[in-house]
Amino acid sequence: MEARDAFAWSGVEAGKCAAPTPLLTVEGVTLQYKTTDLLITATHRVDLTVYPSDRYILLGPSGCGKSTLLKAIGGYMKPVEGKIALKGRTVTEPGPDRMMVFQEFDQLLPWKTVQQNVEFALLASKRLSGKAATDRADYYIEKVGLAKFKDSYPHMLSGGMKQRVAIARGMAMEPDVLLMDEPFAALDALTRRKMQDELLRLWEDTRFTVLFVTHSIEEAIRVGTRILLLSPHPGRVKAELNSLDPSELGTARQSQLETRINDMLFGH
């Protein structure tokens, strides 16, 4: 396993700094699910290690089991083989220490306002109560720039705003890891780009750990610090790469990396 400094991640060789403790470990995880007449193996013996403040990307074509893997880490399904552990504790069920941000816009509860949606997460999970919950909710709603809309109901918001609320809700819980399942895939290209930049800006503030699923190579390079490439049918680890420093985006190195990833995923 490679160990690396979270702040100087671009191309740093393993073992130069003291080995940090991993936050999330996935060891030899095989995931299967049943449809009406088939038993489908979504991933086969996948290993990965996430360290604090990682922006860890699960990248692969559709059918590589990346979303299923994220759901298993979320605790929604049990591996038939292998082990998933967060801070050394085996993951057995969903919990507020791993907040999910989904792709679907209906992930916000429609009967609650923006403010109530964020606050309810804190109250329901018993993380905070009363004024502390209100203040924390306000703080994160302000952070994603929706202070003006905090009394609006979700149906009055645009898709990008809904995803921002979902991110605010995830961050407000201050989980050990934020699990994002193609959160920007349903947005238009311009909004998606804006949201990616905003996510990076938020990360600069608090350096939270995020596990991000995407099928877009460009998004993976832009958002991630480290990229896990999965092959399809069933998902197996093809490579684990370091991404680029934001200053290198738009340079030749970006297109080099894109080509390299593309070749690895679709080359052979």
Place this chain on the structure above:
Amino acid sequence: MALSTLPRDGIIHRPEIIREVGEAGATVKAEASLSLPERLYQVAALRKALVLIGLAVIWQAYGLWLDNPLLFPSFTDTLQAFFEGIVSGIIPARAWISLQTLLIGYGIGIVLACLLTTLAIGSRIGTDLLETLTSMFNPLPAIALLPLALIWFGLGTGSVVFVIVHSVLWAIALNTHAGFRSVSTTQRMVGLNYGLRGLTLVRKVLIPAAFPSILTGLKVGWAFAWRTLIAAELVFGVSSGSGGLGWFIFENRNLLETANVFAGLFSVILIGLVVENLVFATIERRTVRRWGMQS
């Protein structure tokens, strides 16, 4: 004419047009208020009132023309009978008796529907039970059970409550169950993510998420209950000591007080309208409409 000669490349070339907006725009008003009749026509309540007045006029004209109060009392006769009934306290008392029976039946129906749906979302066999029972009993008219109810519960409120429960239960259970099943997987996962489990998850996520369907079930159940009640009272209210509105209608028919029969029907309609347009409409406006779950 420049356009009449077709250029060689097939595209009709013409000069660009750039206009100074404002030179002519000074005299154009962007907004103008509608005239008073036009504005009044926009008010739904006013249009409906117009329909009602129209119907009343036709009723009155036909009643006067027929001139047979035994067969068809005029609108004013009915109105008079209605207000006399209100003043003498007979209609309110009868309506109150009807409503009491109705609320008891409706309440029991809701509780049973909750139990059945809880069983249904809790287990596969519970789902099968609910589906089988609803497909068996939902098409069965409540009144058809009345002879049986009379044998089991005798003449009186018990039998009426029984048939009301029957008419309410399946409609509510069916709709609530459908509502729970249509709650999006994402919202369920969100609830689980917060650490909510079991009944807390049902109460805090599933019930609000399924609320549009639950409300539909309650509305349909209410309408069924109201119809069943009046019908049941008409059929066997004869022998019960203190009848409700149905019994009032039946009694007055026997006395050939047709205006009172109409007044009784009028009360039934009125109560139905009030519950539908005030109670349920208010709940709808404050919940599902506001949440954007129903347009």
